[in-house]
Amino acid sequence: VAQRLVIVGGDAGGMAAVSQVRANNDAIEIVALEKGHWTSYSACGIPYVLSGEVDDIESLVARRPQEFRDRHGVDVRMRHEAAAINLDERTVEVRDHGHDRTYRLGFDHLLIATGAAAQRPAVEGCNLPFVHDVRTLDHAVALQPVSAASMGTNVVIVGGGYLGVELAEAMVHRGANVALVDRNLEVMKSLDPDLGAIVTKEMRHAGVNAITGAVVEAIEPGTVHTSSGPVSADLVLLAAGVKPNSALAEAAGLRLGAADAIWVDRRQRTSAEGVWSAGDCSASVHRVSGRPMWIALGTHANKQSRVAGINIGGGYATFPGVLGTAITRFGDLEISRTGLNQAEAAGAGFDATATTIEATTTAGYYPGAQPMTVRAVVERGSGRLLGAQIVGGAGAAKRIDTCAVAITAGMTVNDIVDLDLAYAPPFAGVWDPVLVAARAAMKVG
């Protein structure tokens, strides 16, 4: 009898495995359970739906259920939710929301890809109807008409990380009066504070009421009460972080790891034989610190799922961990980071220096040259690059990839100065800003 793979969760963490499994195994039966209405979509695109830059929500869907059925022979069951996992029986208890029934489904392999959910502030009024999570495509469907009609209304965004900054941009783009509440003194806490300050300043310059160093204390109709006073609110968007959906796995007795995400080894195996996990619900390892960590990003979900799929199909692949590379934009200001910031480096036990340089996105004399700031976090003594952050004009932030590769390769700032990076006046100065940062860091020693 053919084996059966059950995939719990129809987004990237689950479904990116399918083509890899199929590449090595035509015979295995694949059943995918998705509790919602969508498969394999780009949650990262939601802010651009709300801004109006992307009109067609469906364009965010990379692959539809029927595509998985037709091309890969997957039995995709929409609005079917895994309610419990029985590891001894090797069954999943499935709730079919469409037909209001429950059934048991046996598995040989199980891939848990339950993703992450928005973290809601534990304050009164958080469940009022004008307070919204911005996490799933269903949220996007609900919010699209609201955001389209938000000109002149008061929008309060809770949280100043990537999503918060992107939502602020979107709502400014819509002509709303935007306030953003962040508990830290500067937004973008994944940057060192002085680079975060550049972003905070740019947001204020664009008219955002950035209420930093403050927390939300209560929400009532028309008003968000913060520790810095009340703010008018017709709409509240929650962007206060996410948490892994690991309750199902935990209840089944699977080991949890960093941030209570599902523990996996380098092949995406959980603590139980034949049970795998990938995507936002699963933990990972930081490639610089070597420590367990958890981060929810679409790029990792796709890679981890690919690795799980190869292994489930009988091949061999490993996921080596993450650098925490991330990129975003506020208006014309690009923002990126990779590796460890200064606080993270200290926390991981490194003795690290931080060097910040100012350069321009193109040759200084080239029209449209924009300022860019590069920070290098470097291990003292060895000169090894541990992390980098970039804030600047068009073309600035994707340079973080150069730093990400150098960090992965264990390069020192001396190695980096020797790199043969591309130069022409419309693209860079003769010393690319990444090289300028490495040179400056060499002097610090």
Place this chain on the structure above:
Amino acid sequence: VAQRLVIVGGDAGGMAAVSQVRANNDAIEIVALEKGHWTSYSACGIPYVLSGEVDDIESLVARRPQEFRDRHGVDVRMRHEAAAINLDERTVEVRDHGHDRTYRLGFDHLLIATGAAAQRPAVEGCNLPFVHDVRTLDHAVALQPVSAASMGTNVVIVGGGYLGVELAEAMVHRGANVALVDRNLEVMKSLDPDLGAIVTKEMRHAGVNAITGAVVEAIEPGTVHTSSGPVSADLVLLAAGVKPNSALAEAAGLRLGAADAIWVDRRQRTSAEGVWSAGDCSASVHRVSGRPMWIALGTHANKQSRVAGINIGGGYATFPGVLGTAITRFGDLEISRTGLNQAEAAGAGFDATATTIEATTTAGYYPGAQPMTVRAVVERGSGRLLGAQIVGGAGAAKRIDTCAVAITAGMTVNDIVDLDLAYAPPFAGVWDPVLVAARAAMKVG
């Protein structure tokens, strides 16, 4: 008595050494001889002066003679040319063009940075007054008014490499009727031909008469005769490559290397004690093939000169060689390459595969997503990345730096797939095109 360093050539190859020498040596006397009118300028910026995007030619000058005098105590002698070097006497014979006199100047250290000169086709009419080199700032000064008045005139560009493509863009921008003659079947011969074809096509789409697979046979007033027939010409711009200015060094008995450039070791030492060379006149090594090579690029000139300066000052630094990374643009099409192309890989004895993928500059659904093509040249068996080429829309080409770092680190395509590169919809798809290329190359094996 203090030692004396004589620098021959006042551009980057010579002058980038100065601050490094001074950092370690306050006492040494530094004399810099420059036969022309300018020091330390960006020759790479000249096409953008001709296009009119950069108005002020002086903005291309990074550091003026007086700055070297005031800040670094350098005796900068403009319009003084080194006519001969006597290694036994340790003197330079100097021609002072301003005062029409010749004198001898002793040195303890000598840094030869005589740069490169345009390679002129050996055809009749090449010295006619409407035929111009485009190499030095003096050329730019002469050509600026000509290009500004070129609307509706016939401009013929000889050579379809980086400079030729940039000049074609500049002259199209000015509204000239532009023809470009290139001996290869596609422009940009440093790319594999099918990627070069994308550039040729884009040039033709912009109205450039790209006469490929043809050579210039003669030039006469009003006409360039090519092997594909005559072309009307009010202005001819030569962009048929450069050659190292190594005659002075050769006459002194110094060893020459690749392409008859001045041979240097990894510390930028020539074959004679106390004699150094850096910049476009000096040879180098390819970091992938390990073979001697010569390439004239401002970024290397600066790095080599820095290394020479550190060593002359008594420190220790090496220049590890180049990857041949380069970048340019034609209109909205960005073009870049690094490492070995397919022909170069074969020539260096590698058994290499080439994989080409099509992707988009941003998430496919994001407004303004542009096509981009990535080619990966990969060693068979090991999977090591040997070279990469990128052609595409805004934001495409600078990604070549990611490849350049990966090549430098000796990464395989498997290593590259594991890289944590930055992802957000305005910047990339969830699999960055570089990762897509690596995945495709893995399948080729």
